[in-house]
Amino acid sequence: MGLLTAINIASTGMAAERLRTDVIADNIANATTTRTSEGGPYRRSRVIMRPRVEQAYWRSPFLPDGMDNGVGKGVRVSEIQKDTAPPRLVYDPSHPDRILDGPNKDYVEMPNVDIVTEMTDMIAATRAYEANASVVEGSKTMFMRAIDIGSRT
Numbered sequence: 001m002g003l004l005t006a007i008n009i010a011s012t013g014m015a016a017e018r019l020r021t022d023v024i025a026d027n028i029a030n031a032t033t034t035r036t037s038e039g040g041p042y043r044r045s046r047v048i049m050r051p052r053v054e055q056a057y058w059r060s061p062f063l064p065d066g067m068d069n070g071v072g073k074g075v076r077v078s079e080i081q082k083d084t085a086p087p088r089l090v091y092d093p094s095h096p097d098r099i100l101d102g103p104n105k106d107y108v109e110m111p112n113v114d115i116v117t118e119m120t121d122m123i124a125a126t127r128a129y130e131a132n133a134s135v136v137e138g139s140k141t142m143f144m145r146a147i148d149i150g151s152r153t
Helices: 005-029 115-152
Strands: 045-051 075-082 088-091 107-110
Touching: 005 045, 005 075, 005 115
Parallel strands: none
Antiparallel strands: 045 075, 088 107
């Protein structure tokens, strides 16, 4: 494991969590959008993350097989997915996007965005970002101490 491996792994987490907060902010901003260019109400988006995997990596011949868990490479955003949950129906006969006929007459299809869920996800994403930033700071401190020790000898 190289000196910068921990920082590289943490930086992938920071980038993924930053994108996640941007998507959450977009969801919150569109919580009342009833008309989109695709038609219908806004659909909640969510970020799907996967581990970054490199197929080939150098493996030390001196490391027993049972101790080799592979080299951590961090995380990547595999896709931003639209939530398929049905829209909420809100009764509002004066809304311009209301349903004009049928059993749901005078109801408006509202986005499937729940502000409480979005705020909870935002807190989790912020904490994950902060944890990765702490890893970067801790690694930096460790490297500086190692340099100090090396310069004293």
